[in-house]
Amino acid sequence: MKLVALVGSLNPESKTAKGLNVAAEAARKAGAEVLVWNLRERPLPIYDPSAERDENTLAFIQLMDEADGFLIGSPEYHNGPSGALKNALDFVGYNQFNGKPVGLVASAGGAIATNTLVQLATILRSLHGYVIPHTGSMSYADNFNADGTFENPKMQERFEKVGTDVVALTKALRG
Template sequence: MKITIVAGSNRREATSTKLCRYVEKVLTERGVQVELYDLYEKPLPFYCADDEQVGESVQAWKEALNGADAIVLATPEFHGSLSGVLKNALDFTGFDQFDGKPVLAMSSAGGAVGVSSLQQLQTIVRNVHGVNCSEWISIGGAQRTFTAEGEPEDAKTRERILRTVQYFVQMTEKLRHS
């Protein structure tokens, strides 16, 4: 099983990216092949429907999603929405990248939780025929603190993330074998 995790922030040390790295570690320890696609490290040009946009960065982006059995999309929550960086990246995609694939949405918000961005991500996933995971991960406020080893400091946050990731892996396995 291969899962592509998309870190949808334009900040080097974004807590949403730290969350991605933690989920990557959890999945790898479970024997899952993981590709972390960090949009800060691999920026894309602005999407323009008038252009073919077949440059190397866009090709690599699409290939990372094409080769995945499942996808994790992570975003910081800005003004009640997903990041512009992630939305721009998703504009390059479509059915070829998402059709029938399980997708887990994750967010990191300055407030208590980032529900608006998660709902918007799920709407986008539905429109490209992905299969939304019924669980999601949202960290906010003090839950966004990570140890030097990259784990969430809060034990309840770790437990919730582990439970959701396990659910997502089981969902992916079931959909792969159906």
């Protein structure tokens, strides 16, 4: 089983990337192969439906095609997902997400990133993805240990559950 972890933050010290990595590690421990696409490291051009696709964009689309499920993370900017993440999702559609599990995590400059998680769930449901009900939301006050785990064990548990739930649903859907 192959999962794609899509990091929608461009911040080099991204809490979103750290939180998504917690979910990805839990998914790996549950038996999934997890491939990470970090939009900071592998940016995509601004979406233009009439433009020819460059090599990086074609690789992104192919990776998304091959995935059995997804872990997607975004920072919350102005009560919504990052523009970089929304742009990346514009390159793919229901051909990639139809009937596949999706786990969501987000980071907020305030207490919680509810609006971002709701908007991402709406987008991914419209692409026919199965968004798991359990999500991970971290605030500016949540911190990480040097080993990449959350300082707060409850947050660690919550984000791990996002990863393991995507693996469990993927297995269930595959029979």
